[in-house]
Structures are given as structure tokens and as C-alpha cells.
Amino acid sequence: MLESPSIEFGEDPDSILVENLLASVSQHQRQKNGEQTRNRMRARIQNGYFVFQAPVGYKYARVSGRGKMLVRDEPAASVVQDALEGYASGRYENQAYVMRMLQADPLFPKDATGIVRHQRVGILLTNPVYAGYVEAPSWGVSLRPGQHEGLISWQIFQRIQERISGATYAPRQKNHNEDFPLRGFVACAHCGTPLTACWSKGTHARHPYYLCPKRGCEAYSKSIRRAVIEAEFEAMLRNVQPTETLFKVATRMFRELWTHRLAQGQAQAKALGAQLVRIERDVAKLLERILDASVPSVPSVPSVPSVPSVIGAYEARIRKLEEEKLLIA
Numbered sequence: 001m002l003e004s005p006s007i008e009f010g011e012d013p014d015s016i017l018v019e020n021l022l023a024s025v026s027q028h029q030r031q032k033n034g035e036q037t038r039n040r041m042r043a044r045i046q047n048g049y050f051v052f053q054a055p056v057g058y059k060y061a062r063v064s065g066r067g068k069m070l071v072r073d074e075p076a077a078s079v080v081q082d083a084l085e086g087y088a089s090g091r092y093e094n095q096a097y098v099m100r101m102l103q104a105d106p107l108f109p110k111d112a113t114g115i116v117r118h119q120r121v122g123i124l125l126t127n128p129v130y131a132g133y134v135e136a137p138s139w140g141v142s143l144r145p146g147q148h149e150g151l152i153s154w155q156i157f158q159r160i161q162e163r164i165s166g167a168t169y170a171p172r173q174k175n176h177n178e179d180f181p182l183r184g185f186v187a188c189a190h191c192g193t194p195l196t197a198c199w200s201k202g203t204h205a206r207h208p209y210y211l212c213p214k215r216g217c218e219a220y221s222k223s224i225r226r227a228v229i230e231a232e233f234e235a236m237l238r239n240v241q242p243t244e245t246l247f248k249v250a251t252r253m254f255r256e257l258w259t260h261r262l263a264q265g266q267a268q269a270k271a272l273g274a275q276l277v278r279i280e281r282d283v284a285k286l287l288e289r290i291l292d293a294s295v296p297s298v299p300s301v302p303s304v305p306s307v308p309s310v311i312g313a314y315e316a317r318i319r320k321l322e323e324e325k326l327l328i329a
Helices: 013-046 076-089 095-104 118-126 154-165 226-238 244-294 304-328
Strands: 058-063 067-072 133-136 141-145 196-201 206-211
Touching (some): 013 133, 013 141, 076 118, 076 244, 244 304
């Protein structure tokens, strides 16, 4: 039965009629409010303003004459920008590498379990908002330039989509073995298939070999001693000398990469320092609350029996914050 602070509903037919009319009118008002809200949001996104939950790397800020709109949210914005540009350029070979990079970065927000999942990386790489564009297909709003600043250019976003459609896969981690550094990088002289490698068990010891894995090749399963092939590879490397122009280009690339990593490190240090300050402030507040909860109060106050449990909750929260401090440090 419905209850109202201003109207008393009865069980007679007239009261039931009033009750049904009021419920119908209220439902109509809710639906009209929802419709008006959607129309306003649709009109705003048609004008290039993003209206949904801000994606990672952005936050909403009020701009004079334009209302609330997306702006960069540092330091997460720089982390997302590096992930997108790195994947587009091939610096991050595939989405698995992007996921591991974001998981290792303390500045990228994780989910409730502290993990960055594949699905989140996929959404990150395919969201046109990061290129400065907005869309709402469910509302019939096609892709269009947004009013906010993109983290990457449209050309970089297109390269990302091309790489995703190219179906790149992560290399099998078990092939990354220091015993055979040329595995996968040296090809068979007969068929061009990358050589595999293995340890062969002899009478008194185990011996390392490279071999061609392709059936039908005349060199299939013919073993090449590791010492032979790696010695020939080293001899070839000694004869390779870069030109002066290539050396200058490589030096400039390494310098730019070093500068970029240095800026990233400084931003991470600054952000982590801010997190330490925030955690210490939270710990101080919790300690004050523990002291307040420990002060003897009037016996008639009903909250007195719950004080030990409150103090325990505060102490557990302080322990968790202290663990976060150690991790950040």
C-alpha cells in the first residue's frame, strides 16, 4: 500500500481512484523527465560535447560559456596517451603488451580487484573520444569532431584500428629463452621458415641445436649446432657497420625516447608523492576518529557498545593505508 506524508489513502473506491491517478501522473512525470534529459543529452552530443561518464584520462570541468566538458586528467592522461601512441607505432607489439604496461604503471587506475583486464584495453584502444571525436549510435548521432581536446590525433587513432583489424598476436612467452637467443629470428636457408631450437640428450650430456620445423623442407629436423650458427651470426654482425646518417638518426631517436621516459618518471614521482601526502592525511584523520571513539561517553548513549567495532574498522583501514604507503615508497 502506498503511503504519503501529505495524502492519506483509504480503502474506499474514491481513495483508490485518487491513488491510481496520482501514481499514473507521477509515472508520466518521471518518463517526461527522462525523455527531456535524453533529448538535452542528445542535442549536446550533436554539438560535439561528450555527455557520458568520463573515460580514463579525462575529467569533467566547468568551462565558462560552454558548461561541463572533458579536460585532461593528469597523470592518467599521459599514461593513456603513451599507451595509445605506443600501440600505434608498434612500440607495444599487441594488446597484451599494452595491458602489462598499464598493469605495471602505478598511475593508471585499476578495477576493484587491482587488475587491468583485456576488455578494458580493447575499449581504450577503440574509443574515438581519445582522438577528439564523439558519437552515440544508439541515439542516431554519427561520429563527429568533439569540443574537447584529444589525447591523440585522428591519424594515430586510425593506425590503431588498422593494427587491431590486422589481428596481431602475442608471442608465446615460453619461446623467450636465454639458451637460444636467435630462435625465431634466424630463418631456414631452404624454405625461409624461422628456426626453432631444442636441447638434445646425448649419452653423457645435453647438446643445444637449432633446426627447421617445416615438414617437407629438405632441411626439416636437420640439426645445426648452436655454437656454429651463433658464431656465424656474430661474425656477420662484426661486418655490419651503420652509416653516419643512420647513427645520427638512431642517436636522436634514443635521445627523444630517453627524454620521454624521463618526463614520465618525473610525472610518476610527482603523482606518487601526492598520493603519499593524501594517505598520510587520511591516516591522521582516522587516528583522530579513533581518539574520539575511545573517549568515555555517557552510559545512556546507545552507540557506546559499538565503539570497539568502530575502532577496529578504523585500525584495519589504517593498516591498509600503511601498506599502500609501503608499496608507493
